[in-house]
Amino acid sequence: METRDDKIFTKYKSAKNMVSKEIKKLAKLEQQEVASQCKLNPKKFWNYINSKRKTKSAIGDLTTTDTYGVVTLLMHILMRKKQMS
Numbered sequence: 499m500e501t502r503d504d505k506i507f508t509k510y511k512s513a514k515n516m517v518s519k520e521i522k523k524l525a526k527l528e529q530q531e532v533a534s535q536c537k538l539n540p541k542k543f544w545n546y547i548n549s550k551r552k553t554k555s556a557i558g559d560l561t562t563t564d565t566y567g568v569v570t571l572l573m574h575i576l577m578r579k580k581q582m583s
Contacts, residue, residue: 513569524576 528546536543 517569517572520573520576524580528580 532543532546
């Protein structure tokens with residue numbers, strides 16, 4: 499981090515924890531949806547399974563001092579991902 503200010507670090511930790519919780523919650527909802535429809539829609543089930551088996555390239559680090567902007571960006575990415583599935 500660019501600064502050692504405790505207030506900024508606390509905001510960062512709070513934002514990071516909030517985003518982590520949202521990611522876990524969305525993943526759990528997606529898994530529940532796939533599980534509830536696996537008998538009726540096996541193709542969706544196998545697409546989900548296969549999507550988890552593939553390797554993905556790494557994404558570079560985000561560099562910003564605006565904690566709120568990072569959270570907004572991550573929430574936007576999560577919402578877009580949810581719309582695509």
